[in-house]
Amino acid sequence: MSNVTAAELRRHLASAPEKVFAAFADAQIISRWLTPSSDVKLAVLDFDFRVGGKYRFAYHIPTGQIMTVNGMYRVIEPPSKIIFSWNIEPPDDHAGVQSEVIIGIAPDGEGSELHIRHERLTAAGAVERHREGWHGAVDQLTLLLVKPEQTA
Amino acid sequence: MKVAFAREIIYSHLAMQTASELDLTFQALADGTRRSMVHSLARGRPRSASELGRQFRSAQPTISKHLKVLEKAGLVERTVEGRIHLFRLRRKPLKNAEQWIARQQSFWEGAVDQLDRLLKEASGDE
Numbered sequence: 001m002s003n004v005t006a007a008e009l010r011r012h013l014a015s016a017p018e019k020v021f022a023a024f025a026d027a028q029i030i031s032r033w034l035t036p037s038s039d040v041k042l043a044v045l046d047f048d049f050r051v052g053g054k055y056r057f058a059y060h061i062p063t064g065q066i067m068t069v070n071g072m073y074r075v076i077e078p079p080s081k082i083i084f085s086w087n088i089e090p091p092d093d094h095a096g097v098q099s100e101v102i103i104g105i106a107p108d109g110e111g112s113e114l115h116i117r118h119e120r121l122t123a124a125g126a127v128e129r130h131r132e133g134w135h136g137a138v139d140q141l142t143l144l145l146v147k148p149e150q151t152a
Numbered sequence: 153m154k155v156a157f158a159r160e161i162i163y164s165h166l167a168m169q170t171a172s173e174l175d176l177t178f179q180a181l182a183d184g185t186r187r188s189m190v191h192s193l194a195r196g197r198p199r200s201a202s203e204l205g206r207q208f209r210s211a212q213p214t215i216s217k218h219l220k221v222l223e224k225a226g227l228v229e230r231t232v233e234g235r236i237h238l239f240r241l242r243r244k245p246l247k248n249a250e251q252w253i254a255r256q257q258s259f260w261e262g263a264v265d266q267l268d269r270l271l272k273e274a275s276g277d278e
Contacts, residue, residue: 007253007254007257007259007260009257009261009264011264011268013267013268013271014271014272014275015271015274015275019271020267020271023267023270023271029270032270033263033267033270034263034266035262036258036259036262036263037262037266038266098175099256114264118260120249120253
């Protein structure tokens with residue numbers, strides 16, 4: 001069973017932490033990789049890489065549709081940690097997705113280990129307040145999802 | 153196939169439509185008593201508010217308040233039989249929460265694949 005509490009992945013990369021960090025810190029570089037696949041093009045609309053700074057990304061899908069994401073950098077600790085909010089802007093006024101992405105970059109042999117954790121939050125700006133509740137909630141959610149049919 | 157799945161993430165208007173539902177789901181589950189109630193309902197038959205009250209040793213207004221939050225989030229469904237209100241668990245919001253996370257997982261897997269390639273190209277150029 002995959003982790004249902006958050007999207008999470010760890011990956012070894014051959015480059016040093018400083019280089020991996022740099023790939024997050026530059027709009028031009030980010031536009032070359034921060035998309036789910038190479039045919040989805042990222043246009044960086046805003047990019048202010050500092051604590052409290054905001055970004056806005058437009059994802060252009062081959063069919064012509066556009067998904068826009070915005071957020072704010074909450075923590076920037078070169079070369080090891082970046083935390084930013086991640087809010088999807090719906091086409092209609094239905095903006096409800098408030099989430100947070102935590103990037104960890106650690107030395108790993110001659111390269112780095114990149115750790116990405118994308119969490120759902122209960123509400124914008126309630127990150128700290130809800131952290132414990134969130135983790136508790138998702139633990140329970142995990143249990144429910146793991147054993148969906150043993151009930152009833 | 154991976155590319156096709158990644159596209160589906162973006163195309164999915166369902167994800168957008170369920171965004172505020174997801175918020176309700178997670179808000180509902182942020183409270184310990186409500187989580188226990190969900191768990192209890194997941195394990196057994198539908199229960200009345202008074203049964204739940206006895207089980208959780210809470211005053212009826214407290215239980216009613218929690219049930220309303222769960223109901224609003226779509227996590228419980230109320231059926232009325234005579235004077236008895238029975239509550240049963242609905243799993244769909246839990247599944248939606250899981251799907252949202254699966255989509256984000258796919259997004260980041262795809263992005264890190266591309267980052268890996270980009271870094272390799274860059275180090276090859278040196």
